[in-house]
Amino acid sequence: MKMKIQIPANLVRKPIVSDIVLKTKVLINLEKVNIETNKADMIVDVKDEWEDVKKAFEERGIKVDLLKEPIKRRLDRCVMCGICSMICPVDVFKISEDWEVKMDSSRCIICKNCIDLCPTESLTIDY
């Protein structure tokens, strides 16, 4: 399960992720990290027992959003041009043999590269 983790200012310099991995014994894959002086945002992927990890973050006062469908596409707008498949760093989009652009939203790390490039504004991210 992918999650967006929002760490508040008072916890930015604490070893939160290491602490949670040691306590839960669940591995956390960091997919994207944005650290500023007064906050930090992370996209993490947890394959097993993600509920334990979510609870551990929340017990420390950290906001967690589940990313069940990180990016959405409006098929009524998409013209299957394939531009998104060229810019996505994690291969969310694949062009099939019959030239249809297939999508696996679960791979998305919310970099937003594709949003501005889509000529028909078919792609949206809620977070």
Ligand code: SF4
């Ligand atoms: S860039 Fe937009 S229109 Fe082109 S294939 Fe991707 S989602 Fe569809």
Ligand code: SF4
């Ligand atoms: S937001 Fe980034 S990772 Fe997600 S589909 Fe678009 S280009 Fe790929």
